Amino acid sequence: MAGRARHADRGETQGKKGLTTGTAPFSPHLNKQIMRIAVVGSGTAGPAAAILLALQGHNVTLMERAPRRLPVGAGFLLQPTGWSVLRELGLEEILRAQTTPISKLYCRTRSGQVLLNLEYDELSKGLAGAGTHRATLLNLLLDTAAGLGIELQWNTPILRMSRDTDNRPCLWDESDRMHGPFDLLLICDGANSTLRAQCGVPSRVDCYPWGALWFIGKRTQDFDHHVLWQSVGSTRELIGFLPTGTDDDLLSLFWSIRLDQIEAWRKTPLAVWKRQILELAPQAETFLHQITSHEQVTAAAYHDVRMPCWHAERIAILGDAGHALSPQLGQGVNLALMDASALANLLHQHPLDKALALYSKQRRAHLNFYQFATRWMTPFFQSDLLPLGWMRDLAFPCLMHIPWARKEMVATMAGGKTGLFSSMI
Ligand SMILES: Cc1cc2nc3c(=O)[nH]c(=O)nc-3n(C[C@H](O)[C@H](O)[C@H](O)COP(=O)(O)OP(=O)(O)OC[C@H]3O[C@@H](n4cnc5c(N)ncnc54)[C@H](O)[C@@H]3O)c2cc1C
Structure with missing residues (x-):
């Protein structure tokens, strides 16, 4: 419970403009009703919000459909925005010891032309991302939640919700067992959410035609410890290598693939795939020796979820x-992580109804920017629209020579953009 131990002397704000985390959410919850809160989904948002709200004195129950803790997922890039929340949770130091600082994103074409060479340092001295395994962050969050006495109900897939006569949410699991009623429900059940469609807020969900194959292995000396390294061919070929934590010195490989080609890939000898990889990343030869069967490689699909707001009565998404x-x-x-922090801070300062309305309002600019930018960028790197690849290979090297444009790209990468011309970093 090292995370909580640190809270006694916290209360600091962070040095960077806008990356403050508001009033200290860990101080006792003054003059406020203690709420009974249900959190559905124990990925990232769920446990982070559960911890912050339990520290305010609320009675939090976390429900997760998985039967137990599973070390699922690959590496991901923790950005300065994510770090700001981990600092708020008191977990920054512990996690830093288990992650690899990432100083830059480097992306080149098959022929060696540099498309992106973005260094965090350009935005602010000492700024960095970090490569880590999804399970590392999850374990840390779950250990902290357990240390706070948060009830975590594994093996509890929530299938539907209802309301009691006071309009408080009640949850129904797979065995038709009712949980609740609750004063507040947090829907944190991920991209394939079951509850999203039932909460009364309209949503649109699209599945991208392109996903990824990923593999985690031991990093070889051919890859820099501090660089997220990518290489592209046309818009149909993309590979990335992300250093993924210090303990075992791991490296995550991501390979872009159309979802409807995954079955064909499984039936093709690995040697064919490895040849394609080496065309884009010749230095991967030794690393690839670790892949000896298709079963070692996992496929991932990606969704695009749009909602006009992220709250309803007694509910936050x-x-x-x-x-x-x-x-x-x-x-x-x-x-x-930013969602969890924003919601907890608002609940600390305002009555429930107002906090929920402000939550949607406060998160809108940040979320809209990244949803828009991601939708706009993805076809340049993962699609069948080959001319976009030619445009990308012409435009990006030019943009890299314009200091303003480069800085904007770094701010986007660092997670701090709240609009085309505004940033919290
Ligand atoms: C298995 C898995 C592996 C992933 N791997 C990576 C990765 O390698 N790299 C990366 O960058 N991102 C990965 N992601 C996505 C990344 O974790 C999310 O973008 C990020 O964590 C957002 O967090 P979240 O809490 O909103 O959702 P998630 O992390 O997706 O968590 C949602 C949780 O809700 C649970 N759940 C779903 N439905 C129900 C239900 N009906 N009842 C109860 N519980 C439910 C899920 O089991 C999951 O634990 C992965 C997600 C998952 C689920």
Whole structure:
């Protein structure tokens, strides 16, 4: 419970403009009703929000459909925005010891032309992202939640919700067992959310035709420890390598693939795939020796979820359930953490109804920017629209020579943009 131990002396705000996390949510919840809160989904948004609200004194129950903790997922990039929330949770130091600082994103074409060479330092000295495994962050959040006495109900898939006579949400699991009623429900059940469609807020969900194959192995010396390295061919070929934590010195490989080609890929000898990879990333040869069967490689699909707001009466929607996006800009986990922080801070300061309305209002600019930017960028890197690849290869190297444009791209990567001309970093 090292995370909580640190809260006694916290209360600091962060140095960077806008990356403050508001009033300290860990101080006792003054003059406020203690709420009974249900959090559905224990990915990133769920446990982060549960911890922040339990520290305010609320009675929080976390419900998760998985039977137990599973080390699922690959590496992801924790951005400065995500770090700001981990600092608020008191978990920054512990996690830093288990992550690899990422100083830049480097992306080149098959022929070696540099498309992107974006260094966090350009925005602010010492600024960096971090590569880590999804399970590392999850374990830390769940250990902290357990240490706070938050009830975590595994093996509890929530299938539907209803309201009691006071309009308080009640939840029904797979065995038709009712949970609740609750004063507040947080919907954090991810991109394939079951509850999103039942909460009364309209939503639109699209599945991208392109997803990814990923594999985690031991990093070889051929890859820089601090660089997210990518290489592209046409818009149909993209590979990325992300250093993924210090403990085992891992490296995550991501390979872009059309979802309808995954079955064909499984039937094709691995040697064919490895040859394609080496055309884009010749230095991967030794790393690839670790892949000896198709079963070691996992496929992922991506969704685009749009909602006009992220709250209803006594309900808030957090993370991918409310705004899943393609991982092109590497923001999923960071946005989920920012949601949790924003909601907890608002609930600390305002009555429930007002806090929920302000939550949607406060998150709108940040979420809209990343949803728009991701939708706009993705076809340049993952699509069948080949001319977009030619445009990309002409435009990006030019943009890299314009200091203003480069800085804007770094701010976008760092997770802080709230509009075309505004940023919280
Ligand atoms: C298995 C998995 C692997 C992932 N791997 C990566 C990765 O390698 N790299 C990366 O950048 N991003 C990954 N993501 C996405 C990334 O974790 C999310 O973008 C980010 O964590 C947003 O967090 P979230 O809490 O909104 O959603 P998620 O992290 O998706 O968490 C949602 C949680 O809700 C649970 N759930 C779903 N439906 C129900 C239900 N009906 N009842 C109860 N519980 C339910 C799920 O089991 C899950 O634990 C992965 C997501 C998942 C679910």
